[in-house]
Amino acid sequence: MKKLGLLLIVVLLLAPAVTAQDMAHEPWTCPEGYDGQTLSIFNWSTYIAEDTVPNFEEACGVTVNYDIYESNEAMLARIRQGNPGYDIIVPSGGTVQRMAEEMLLIPLDMEMIPNVANVIPDLLGAAYDPENEYSLPYQWGTVGVGYRTEVFPDGINSWDQVWEHDGPVAWLDDRQTMLGIAHLFLGNDPNTTDADEISAARDYLIDKGGNVVTVAADDGQVLLERGDVDIAIEYNGDILQISWDCECDDYAYAIPDEGSNVWIDNLSIPVDAPNPELANVFIDYILDAKVGADLTNYIWYASPNQASIESGYIDEEILNDPAIFPPAEQVAKLFAIIDVGAEAEELINNAWDELLIFLGQ
Amino acid sequence: MDRQFSLDMKTRWGHMKKSGALLALPTIAWLFIFFVLPLLIVLVVSFLSRGRGGVALLPFTLQHYERTFDVFFIILRRSISLAGLTTVICLLVGYPLAFFISTRRRRLVQQITLFLVILPFWTNFLIRTYAWRILLGEQGTINGLLLSVGVIDEPLTMLNTQFAVLVGLVYGFLPFMVLPIYASVERFNFRYVDAAYDLGANDARAFLRVILPLTMPGVLAGCALVFIPSVGAFVTPDLLGGTRGLMIGNLINKQFGGSGNMPLGSALSIVMMAVVMLSLLVYVFANRRERGA
Amino acid sequence: MLINEGAMGRNRRIRRLGQAGLWLNPMVAYFFLWAPILVLVLFSFNSSRSVASFSGFTLKWYSNILNNVMGAESAFSTAIMLNAFRNSLFVGTVATAISTVLGTMIALAMARGKFPGKRLIDGLLFLPVVIPEITQAISLAIFFKVAFDWFALLSGERVFPGFHTIIAAHVTFNISYVAIVARARLADMNPRLEEAANDLGANPWRAFWRVTFPLILPGVISGALLAFTLSLDDFVITFFTSGVGTTTLPVFVYGLLKLTVTPEVNAISTIMMLISTLLIGISLAMQGRAASRV
Numbered sequence: 001m002k003k004l005g006l007l008l009i010v011v012l013l014l015a016p017a018v019t020a021q022d023m024a025h026e027p028w029t030c031p032e033g034y035d036g037q038t039l040s041i042f043n044w045s046t047y048i049a050e051d052t053v054p055n056f057e058e059a060c061g062v063t064v065n066y067d068i069y070e071s072n073e074a075m076l077a078r079i080r081q082g083n084p085g086y087d088i089i090v091p092s093g094g095t096v097q098r099m100a101e102e103m104l105l106i107p108l109d110m111e112m113i114p115n116v117a118n119v120i121p122d123l124l125g126a127a128y129d130p131e132n133e134y135s136l137p138y139q140w141g142t143v144g145v146g147y148r149t150e151v152f153p154d155g156i157n158s159w160d161q162v163w164e165h166d167g168p169v170a171w172l173d174d175r176q177t178m179l180g181i182a183h184l185f186l187g188n189d190p191n192t193t194d195a196d197e198i199s200a201a202r203d204y205l206i207d208k209g210g211n212v213v214t215v216a217a218d219d220g221q222v223l224l225e226r227g228d229v230d231i232a233i234e235y236n237g238d239i240l241q242i243s244w245d246c247e248c249d250d251y252a253y254a255i256p257d258e259g260s261n262v263w264i265d266n267l268s269i270p271v272d273a274p275n276p277e278l279a280n281v282f283i284d285y286i287l288d289a290k291v292g293a294d295l296t297n298y299i300w301y302a303s304p305n306q307a308s309i310e311s312g313y314i315d316e317e318i319l320n321d322p323a324i325f326p327p328a329e330q331v332a333k334l335f336a337i338i339d340v341g342a343e344a345e346e347l348i349n350n351a352w353d354e355l356l357i358f359l360g361q
Numbered sequence: 362m363d364r365q366f367s368l369d370m371k372t373r374w375g376h377m378k379k380s381g382a383l384l385a386l387p388t389i390a391w392l393f394i395f396f397v398l399p400l401l402i403v404l405v406v407s408f409l410s411r412g413r414g415g416v417a418l419l420p421f422t423l424q425h426y427e428r429t430f431d432v433f434f435i436i437l438r439r440s441i442s443l444a445g446l447t448t449v450i451c452l453l454v455g456y457p458l459a460f461f462i463s464t465r466r467r468r469l470v471q472q473i474t475l476f477l478v479i480l481p482f483w484t485n486f487l488i489r490t491y492a493w494r495i496l497l498g499e500q501g502t503i504n505g506l507l508l509s510v511g512v513i514d515e516p517l518t519m520l521n522t523q524f525a526v527l528v529g530l531v532y533g534f535l536p537f538m539v540l541p542i543y544a545s546v547e548r549f550n551f552r553y554v555d556a557a558y559d560l561g562a563n564d565a566r567a568f569l570r571v572i573l574p575l576t577m578p579g580v581l582a583g584c585a586l587v588f589i590p591s592v593g594a595f596v597t598p599d600l601l602g603g604t605r606g607l608m609i610g611n612l613i614n615k616q617f618g619g620s621g622n623m624p625l626g627s628a629l630s631i632v633m634m635a636v637v638m639l640s641l642l643v644y645v646f647a648n649r650r651e652r653g654a
Numbered sequence: 655m656l657i658n659e660g661a662m663g664r665n666r667r668i669r670r671l672g673q674a675g676l677w678l679n680p681m682v683a684y685f686f687l688w689a690p691i692l693v694l695v696l697f698s699f700n701s702s703r704s705v706a707s708f709s710g711f712t713l714k715w716y717s718n719i720l721n722n723v724m725g726a727e728s729a730f731s732t733a734i735m736l737n738a739f740r741n742s743l744f745v746g747t748v749a750t751a752i753s754t755v756l757g758t759m760i761a762l763a764m765a766r767g768k769f770p771g772k773r774l775i776d777g778l779l780f781l782p783v784v785i786p787e788i789t790q791a792i793s794l795a796i797f798f799k800v801a802f803d804w805f806a807l808l809s810g811e812r813v814f815p816g817f818h819t820i821i822a823a824h825v826t827f828n829i830s831y832v833a834i835v836a837r838a839r840l841a842d843m844n845p846r847l848e849e850a851a852n853d854l855g856a857n858p859w860r861a862f863w864r865v866t867f868p869l870i871l872p873g874v875i876s877g878a879l880l881a882f883t884l885s886l887d888d889f890v891i892t893f894f895t896s897g898v899g900t901t902t903l904p905v906f907v908y909g910l911l912k913l914t915v916t917p918e919v920n921a922i923s924t925i926m927m928l929i930s931t932l933l934i935g936i937s938l939a940m941q942g943r944a945a946s947r948v
Contacts, residue, residue: 040898045913054733065899066734068909073619080416080621081799085814085898102413168499168518173619213521214603219912227500228520272812342413349620353612354432360604361435381767385775388760388829392778395826396790399797403789406796454686457679474680481687483934484927485887487904491911491923492690495697495705502693505706535687564672585784593786595890600911610788617792617894627796630789637786 025311028288030060031112031281039278040065042075042086044265045218046238047139049298056285062278070217071173073349079104083272087279092263094176096135097128097339099268105134106269112280115287118307126264128338135266136283137304139237139296142262142326142334143177144255146221146239151230152252159185159256162231163208170220170232171212175352176337177261178205178233184259190335193344202351209359224251236323237301244300253323259333264304289313300324400634407627417624425628433612433629440609441636443523444591447530448538451587452580454531455538459579462539463546475543482536490529490600497525497601521603529597534590538583545579577651585644589637609633691927698920705920715921735922738906745817745892745902746885749824754878756825757832758870764833765840766848782830791894794823798895815897823895824885831884832877839873883933 037060041053045068053064067086069075072095078084079099091099099105110116110132116124119137129135145156151167159181162169171178180190182201192198216223220232225242232239239253267286269279285291292305293313302324308314318324326334340348407425412418429437458478465471481489496502497519504516519525553575557567573580595610602608609629616626693705701710760779764772782790802813847869851861889904896905907926910919 038899042898045909067898067901071619073621077618077621081623081795082802085816168521175619212604213518217912222913226494226498228498274814346411349622353615353620356604356607356612356615357432357436360607381763382769383763384767385760385763385769388756388763388833389775389778391756392782392826392829395794395797395822396782397778399793400789402796402800403793454679454683457676458683461676461680477684478687480931480934481691483883483930484691485904485907485923485930487889487907487911488694488923488926489690491919492694494911495920496690496693498705500704500706502697502705505704509707532686532690535683589784590786593788595788596908610786613788613792617795623796626792630786630792633786634789637784641784 025290025313028059028285028291030056030285034278034281035061036063037275037278038063038065039088039275039282040067040086041088041282042067042069042078042270043088043090044068045070046221046241047090047265047299047301049295052286052291052295052298055291056282059285060278060281070219071175073175074217076104079270083270085274086270087273087275088282089268089270090138090265091135091268092265092337093126093128094337094339096266096268098345099270100129100134101339104271106271106273106276107133108136108269108283109277109280112277113284113287115284115307118287118289118292118305120304120306120309123264123304129266135268136287138265138267138286139299139301140262140264140304141236141301141324142255143172143174143233143260144236144239144253144323146224146232146234146242146251146253148224148227148230149249149252155252156231156254157257159258162233162256163211165211165231167211167230168213168228169211170214170216170223170229171209172220172233172235173215173217174261175348176340179348179351180261180335180337181258182208184335190261191338191340193340193347195347198344198347198351202355205355206358209355212359215356215359221251235301237299240300240321240323255323255326255330255334257333259335262331262334262336264336403627404631406624407631409624411622411624417627425622425625426632428625429628429632433609436607436609436612437632437636439523439607440592440594440633443526443530443608444588444594446527447534447591448584448588450527450531451535451538452584455535455583456542456580459539459542460546463543463549478536478539486533487596487600490533490597493525493529493532493601494520497528520601521605523602523606525601526594526598526606526608529601530591530594533594533597534587537586537590541582541586542576542579545576549575574651578648581644581647581651585640588640592636592640593633694920695924695927698917698924700917703917715917716925718918719921719925734901735903735906735910738901738903741817741900742886742903745820745824745900746882748817749821749828749885750878750882752821753825753828753881754832754874757829757877757881758836758874760829761833761836761840762866762870765837766845779830779833782827783834787890790823790827791891794819794826794891795894815895816900817897819895819897820892820900820902823891824888827888827891828881828884831880832874835877835880836870836873839870843869883930886930 039056039062041064043066047068048066053066056062057064069078072092075089075091076095076099079086079089080102083104096105113136116132116136123137123140124132145159145162147156149155152161156162176191179198179201182204183190183192183197186197186200186204188194188197188201213229214223216232216234218235218238220229220234221238221242223229224232224234224239225246234253236253236255239251243249243251243253267283269276273279286295287305289305289307289311290313292303293308293311296303296305296308296318297313297315300318300321303309303314309319322330406417408421408423409417410420410422410424462471462474462478465474494501498504499516499518499520501520503519504513507513508516549572553571554567557571562570593610594608595614598606598608598611599614602611610633613626613629613633616622616629696708697705698715699711699713700708701712701714760775763769764775764779798815798819802815806812843866847865848861851865852858856864887904888902889908892902893905893908896902903926907922910922
């Protein structure tokens with residue numbers, strides 16, 4: 001997955017170089033004929049701006065149902081048990097590949113998504129969906145360490161500081177990422193499918209997790225904000241959101257030097273979606289320069305939208321934040337999660353169950 | 362009353378009694394479809410293999426039960442012991458409380474004291490549990506209070522522990538203990554106690570030999586009503602327990618979500634149900650012995 | 655005699671100690687029951703975001719919620735919350751109506767009818783009350799999945815979970831509560847009254863509506879209120895049986911409690927407690943009136 005790293009470097013070199021060009025931007029308009037219809041979205045928690053959905057409802061005259069999930073696995077389980085009626089889901093790269101393989105996704109209709117032209121070209125055609133048949137990028141980001149600056153005045157630069165901290169710590173309920181970090185330490189491929197290596201990673205984490213009080217389901221930032229933990233392993237934007245909310249320097253985000261996970265989340269349409277046409281329209285809406293910029297300005301993740309970046313709609317502060325656009329030497333150390341296949345998936349799930357049980361001992 | 366009329370009435374009554382069964386039928390059918398049948402399906406699924414994506418497939422296997430009693434056994438044991446401890450604490454707190462309420466002389470005071478136990482109950486269970494997150498948190502109310510008084514220098518870690526789960530469970534289910542005991546003490550005739558004293562019993566003897574046996578049905582019902590929901594608790598450990606206070610309910614939930622293993626989740630809940638049934642049997646037998654004695 | 659007096663003295667001391675304990679325990683218990691709720695209410699008026707110390711009185715958290723509700727640009731989350739509240743009321747009303755009818759029917763059949771298998775039915779009615787919620791939740795989730803899969807296979811039409819699945823689940827756990835409450839009332843009632851009505855020439859149908867029903871009505875009402883409360887409060891079973899766009903208030907509140915720390919959550923909780931206390935007050939008053947009328 002070095003390829004993705006290189007690709008992101010290109011993106012990074014590109015981003016700061018761009019200045020506000022102040023392109024004349026037409027507000028996004030909804031195609032005719034969707035009045036009164038319904039769209040159902042299933043998205044990660046704290047992963048959309050307050051006005052993204054209401055504006056879409058108004059523009060198209062539709063009603064939106066909006067539900068949240070806390071991990072790729074939880075979303076996948078729900079869709080595998082029979083799509084309960086969602087039109088839009090937001091799977092990460094490896095999950096897109098797995099779902100496409102299991103025929104759980106409907107191909108996108110690019111004719112309905114002219115705004116695909118806005119996407120940074122290097123982020124199209126990723127290995128998990130080479131033809132972008134099933135997915136277009138939503139946001140991208142990293143997994144790292146959110147911590148209280150009061151407890152770590154000198155910052156965090158190693159996972160060892162997390163393992164050895166004498167105080168409450170929250171991990172992230174993202175099994176492939178957490179095991180992947182252990183694999184880094186053990187010198188294995190982060191996406192290994194080997195049973196012994198997966199067991200070893202599990203044991204490594206159990207050994208290092210003496211200070212873990214909870215494995216948080218995408219709500220680690222809340223525990224950090226409440227003061228219930230000193231460290232939360234989380235997605236970068238979630239940590240940055242709370243710093244932004246409190247307008248203070250109480251919390252910081254860091255990617256440890258040993259490396260971590262980089263991911264791209266995508267907009268996809270699950271099988272049996274009741275309204276795939278409107279889903280395509282929604283994807284086009286999200287990829288609009290202004291809509292995409294508003295989104296990024298609210299949730300503090302990196303935008304895959306070149307038009308948003310070039311137009312100057314995205315806050316300078318975000319474009320210059322190394323926690324959102326990490327420096328090139330850091331990007332080189334990041335690994336992406338890929339589809340490991342059904343067998344390894346079961347091994348990983350079993351290992352994760354066991355980890356949860358034995359961490360609490 | 363003339364004979365013909367009374368005969369007529371008998372057939373009419375017979376008719377109504379027959380229609381009694383008819384009246385019960387829709388409800389029985391409903392409970393069969395939406396209660397019995399789903400449980401039977403869970404039982405079958407718990408013996409099936411895990412297919413891709415966590416769904417159930419043939420062939421039949423015992424592997425999920427093996428796993429339940431192997432790796433998951435620690436959590437099963439923890440759930441049972443936490444539920445048992447919850448029951449004991451509820452009994453120790455609830456019995457005197459119920460006794461206190463039912464021995465108030467004025468009817469109004471009795472009603473108010475009882476109402477004070479029930480009222481917190483009418484607020485949403487999630488919110489009541491969340492309140493403990495505020496109290497027990499690292500920067501919560503209790504730590505704030507203790508730090509400002511100077512009892513401690515460092516905040517205590519109370520949230521995300523088994524202690525927090527225990528507090529949450531006792532808080533959630535205490536009224537289930539108080540109400541049945543209250544009902545049995547209220548029915549209790551205190552002349553028996555006078556009689557016991559007349560016969561030379563001291564306080565302890567009067568309590569152990571007279572009061573306790575006569576209020577035993579309430580105690581047993583209370584214990585069953587607290588123990589059963591505690592074993593299967595999901596919300597309380599989810600909001601208060603973290604990894605250290607994980608209970609079987611959380612792991613069942615995981616199998617239907619992230620871990621995607623429906624047969625294993627089914628096996629876990631069948632085992633949990635067996636524990637519940639066993640405790641119910643204990644309750645029924647204990648109750649019968651009480652009545653017999 | 656001396657020995658006896660000594661024993662009595664000790665007895666009195668123990669008794670005094672016991673009495674002190676009997677007073678102390680309830681006080682501690684009441685404190686335990688009420689402290690969390692009072693703290694929640696107190697900190698909903700706290701001017702700072704902290705829940706560790708009270709720094710001053712404010713109504714801003716309430717006005718924040720109110721502004722979101724009243725404001726021209728109703729915030730996204732507030733809109734979802736109101737929608738969730740509507741969903742809860744809808745589910746609660748329909749589930750209560752169905753379960754009240756079914757529960758009352760079986761209560762009548764069990765109290766007045768004579769047919770075999772009554773003990774078995776007793777057990778069937780008792781089980782949903784004692785079975786752990788999570789077991790019932792997953793059994794219904796699997797059941798609906800299997801049923802919908804079969805339906806899709808046979809008819810080619812796909813059915814999605816939604817209000818119908820939540821309502822079916824709620825009715826299932828509510829029936830038992832309605833039946834138990836209504837039966838308690840029927841047990842207190844004198845069957846001679848119905849016989850008397852029959853003696854006076856009323857047919858069973860008329861006898862039921864004119865005599866039995868008014869008499870058991872308070873029981874039916876309190877059963878229905880119990881069902882409605884349980885329905886509004888249920889989280890676990892709803893969580894597992896809900897579909898898309900059918901988020902009920904508890905499911906919404908669960909997400910809110912997990913993902914926000916703002917004092918607005920305390921304020922929303924306080925408002926919800928106020929509403930449920932009012933509802934209970936009204937229902938108790940109604941029950942009291944209904945009971946005194948009979």
